Each structure stands twice: as structure tokens, then as C-alpha cells.
Amino acid sequence: MITDIAAWLLDPSNWTGDEGVLRQAWLHLLYCLFAVCAAALFAVPLGLYIGHTGRGSVFVVGFSNAMRALPTLGLVTGLAVLFRGSVALAALVVLAFPAVLSGTYAGVRAVPSQAVDAAKGMGMTSKQRLWQVELPNALTLLMGGVRNAMLQVMATTAVAAYVGLGGLGQLLIEGQTIGRYDQMASAAILIALLAVLVDLALAGLTWLLVPRGVTLTAANTGARPRGRRKQR
Amino acid sequence: MDELLRYFSSPSNREVLLEQIGQHVYLSLVPLLAGVLLALPLGRIAQRIGWSRAALLGTAGIVYTIPSLAVFVLLPSLIGTDFTSSLNVVIALTLYTTALLVRPVLDALEAVPTHVTIAATAMGYRPHRRFLAVELPLAVPALTSGVRVASVSNISLVSVGALVGTGGLGRLFMVGFERDLVQIPVGIVLTVLLALLVDLLLVLGCRLLTPWERAGRAVIAS
Numbered sequence: 001m002i003t004d005i006a007a008w009l010l011d012p013s014n015w016t017g018d019e020g021v022l023r024q025a026w027l028h029l030l031y032c033l034f035a036v037c038a039a040a041l042f043a044v045p046l047g048l049y050i051g052h053t054g055r056g057s058v059f060v061v062g063f064s065n066a067m068r069a070l071p072t073l074g075l076v077t078g079l080a081v082l083f084r085g086s087v088a089l090a091a092l093v094v095l096a097f098p099a100v101l102s103g104t105y106a107g108v109r110a111v112p113s114q115a116v117d118a119a120k121g122m123g124m125t126s127k128q129r130l131w132q133v134e135l136p137n138a139l140t141l142l143m144g145g146v147r148n149a150m151l152q153v154m155a156t157t158a159v160a161a162y163v164g165l166g167g168l169g170q171l172l173i174e175g176q177t178i179g180r181y182d183q184m185a186s187a188a189i190l191i192a193l194l195a196v197l198v199d200l201a202l203a204g205l206t207w208l209l210v211p212r213g214v215t216l217t218a219a220n221t222g223a224r225p226r227g228r229r230k231q232r
Numbered sequence: 233m234d235e236l237l238r239y240f241s242s243p244s245n246r247e248v249l250l251e252q253i254g255q256h257v258y259l260s261l262v263p264l265l266a267g268v269l270l271a272l273p274l275g276r277i278a279q280r281i282g283w284s285r286a287a288l289l290g291t292a293g294i295v296y297t298i299p300s301l302a303v304f305v306l307l308p309s310l311i312g313t314d315f316t317s318s319l320n321v322v323i324a325l326t327l328y329t330t331a332l333l334v335r336p337v338l339d340a341l342e343a344v345p346t347h348v349t350i351a352a353t354a355m356g357y358r359p360h361r362r363f364l365a366v367e368l369p370l371a372v373p374a375l376t377s378g379v380r381v382a383s384v385s386n387i388s389l390v391s392v393g394a395l396v397g398t399g400g401l402g403r404l405f406m407v408g409f410e411r412d413l414v415q416i417p418v419g420i421v422l423t424v425l426l427a428l429l430v431d432l433l434l435v436l437g438c439r440l441l442t443p444w445e446r447a448g449r450a451v452i453a454s
Contacts, residue, residue: 001309068384069427071391073402074420077409081416155299159392163409172305173395185309188302199297 004182005189014186021171025194028167031160032153032198035092036100039149043100044142051108051138052130060105064098072156080163088160095156096149103145107138136211140218143206150202154195168194235414249418255399256426259321260386266322267329268379274330275337276363285338292331300324300389304396321393328389329382336378340371373445376438380431387427391419401426 008014015021050056072095079091111134119133161169168191175183239245278285303324308315311323344367352366394402404419439446 005309065384066424068381069388069424071388071402071405071420071423073391073394073405074416074423077405078416078420081409081413151297155301155392158299158301159395162395162406169301172301176396181309181315184305188305192298192302192306195299195302196294196297 001181001185005185008182008186009189014183019170019174021168021190024166024168024171025190028154028157028169028191028194029198031089031092031157031165031167032150035089035153035157036096036146036149038093039096040100040146043097043145044104047101047104047142047145048108048130048135048138051105052126052134057105057109060102064102067095067098070095072152073159073162076156076160076163076165088163088165091160092153092156096153099149099152100142100145103148104138104142107141107145108134110141111137137214139210140206140214143202143209147199147202147206150198151195154191154198158191236418239412239414239418249404249422252399252401252403253422253426255318256387256390256401256423259318259390259393259398259400260325260383261430263322263325263329264379264383264386266326267333267382270326270330271333271337272368274334275341278334278338279341288334289338292334295327295331300328300392301395303327304393316397318393318398320396321390321398325386325389329386332382332385333375333378336375337371340374340378341367343374344370369442372438372441376434380434383430383434384427387423387430391423 013020017023047060050060072091075094076088076091079094080088083090115133115137116129119129124132157165157167158169158172161167161173164170168187172184172187172191175181175187274288278288304320307313307320307323308317313319313323348370349362349367352362357366390398390400391402391405393400394406401419401423404415404422408415408419
């Protein structure tokens, strides 16, 4: 079994060509990046606004909880038949949205109130507080939300191959159709590997983005930033 | 609308639907229970043994990053189950639930105030009994919020299992996509309702398990 999988993975003809691993992995990655970026484009400003003003926080919590319950396969097939074609990509954006939104919102809410008050006392305007105090302090949780979104989108892209979106999931489903377990398992390994690598890359990005000051404060005061809220 | 009526008026459809709901409940809730039972001792270990914390949380993070479809497909070759066996889904979701819950369990246990554990020790509780009788009950509210996330995520993930041939409401999406559109919305609505129902039961269960939470509030309020 293991040797079959290794043989499939080592066969160069499986890697090249239009249906090859390289192209499908690239597509897979591209879809995920697009979906998360598109979702972040709307979700981050909205989350910042809601976190900053406190307006509509009930909406965020209720909305992201309800979205979690949506079965991804249902969403993907539903959107695919509704709009035909590669609009399954829209399903990915829809799924990434709540994770980024609640991450951003939670990040802004978790900024120590002393810091915000101090900024107010120093005469910072509301806008300055948002950009110079709340956003940098919120980055850890915000990026946690982005990582969650990416994780979910990675998994859903694999599933979305069922409606013909392409990506590594297509190799898996094709393997199932033609009864080749070695191809299915190889595709599964590649899907898992890509997801873990992308998550690591995002962890690295978080490390780069979060200002040292925030990290140091958290370490010194023992204020452990709450772990990412997992959701899928 | 007519489509919906047509779908629900067929006795065979209703029969299949009921069976799939049953399957769905089984496939999502058995792993939930197993996951809680596994995560409790693991969280306890992470709390008590310093070096195990990073290892356990790190492993949990990696497990959770792996897409469900990949796990469903890889499990048979790792543990030798039959490829179409629903055991794959049960084990995969148990892994996810455990991975998801280790941190909430750890956080919940660490949130138990030190003076409470010291008082319990002074009253003669031995560590194991103190864990079961004092720390665990106090951790229930925080634990419940973790379990609620896990239950919703399990109920939504079971449908992915349909792609590898297990039952549950995910079947409706495949049948819907291939030939009978109306089954897709039916499946989505039923999955969401099921998730809401289980969530409600968990909240009620938490209230029943922690009567002191409300008692305290009443005293403060009066």
C-alpha cells in the first residue's frame, strides 16, 4: 500500500501536464489565496469598525456561529448549481468571511483598555487610536482569524473539486472514480501537506507583522494571547 | 415549493431522509463524546506536566490543520480499516474533536482559582478526587463553549464524509448535485437545524450541571 503511494508520488508523469500535481497544487493555492484575500478585504474593515465602535457586536457573534453550522459540501454544491461553473469559488469567500471577521473583532475587543485609555489621554483622535493602538495590538488575533479562514478554505477547496473547481481535490476524486487508491491517497497526502505548509507560512507572516512591542508586553505581563478559536 | 412538496410526499424519500438524519447524528455525536473523553485526560496532562503542554498543543494544531477529506482518505491505509467504512469518519472526527478541545480543557482547568484548589486540598481531597469533584465541575462552563464549537464543526464536517461513501445528510448534497436539486436546500436546512438543536441541548446541559452559577448571580442581584 505504502509502496504504491510512494510509486505514484515519485512518478514524474503524474507531476507535469495540464492535470498534473504541480498545476493542480498551484490552482489549489491560488483559489485559497484569492478567497481569503477577497474575504479579508471586506471582513477586516468591518471587524475593525465593529470592534472600534462596539456597534453590532451581537451580529458578529451570532453570524459567525450560524455560519459555522453551514455544511461546506452543501454550500459548494448549492452555489454550483445555482450559478453554474466555477462560482464555487464564491463559496470559499463566504466561508472565509466569518473567520476573518470574528478574528478581527475579537482582536480589537481584546486590546487592553488601559492602552486605549492612555492613547485617549495623550490626545489621540479616534482614528489615530484605531490605526496606531488598536490595530497593532489586534494583529495577533486578526492573523489567527486569517489562519482559521485559510484552514477552512484549504479543506473546502479539496471538497469543491467535486463540483469541478479543480485543484488537488480533483486528483483525489478522479482517483476514486477510476478506483485508484494510490492516486487518492497521494492526493490526500499532498492536500494535507499543502495545508500544513500554508499554515506555517501564515504563522511566519504573523510573526513578521506583529510589532515586537506587542509580543514583548504579552510575554512580560504573562497575558497569554488567547489561542486561535478553531472553527471549521 | 412544488419541488419540496413532491420530495416530501414520497414515502421512500422520507424514509431515506430519516435514516440519513440518524446516521448523521450517530456520525457526529459519537466522535464528540469520544473526543471529550480523550481531551479531558490530555488537558489534565498538559496542565500537570510542563513539557507535555507544548507537544500536545502543537500536535493538536497540526491535526486540526489537515483537511478532513484528506484524513478520511488516508485513515484506511494508516489503521487498516475498510475504505468505505464509516469508522473512518468516526475516528477522523474524534481526532478533530480531541485536537479542538485540548486547549479549552487546559484553559478551563487553569482558570480554576488557586484558592479553591488549596481549600479543597485542606479539606482532605486527594488530587484525583479533587480533580473530579472540584476542578472539573468548575471548568464545565468554559469546557461547554469548546464542546459547542466542536459539535457544530462535527455536524458540518460529517457531510464531507459522503464524498468517500459514508452516510449522513451529505448524501443529499451529492444526490442533489447529480439529479435532484431540491435535496440540497433540504440538506442544508436540516444540518443547520440539527446543529442548532444540539447546541441548545449543550447549553441546557451546562445550566443543569452548574446550578451554582445562577445561585451566585441571584445573590449578587438581590
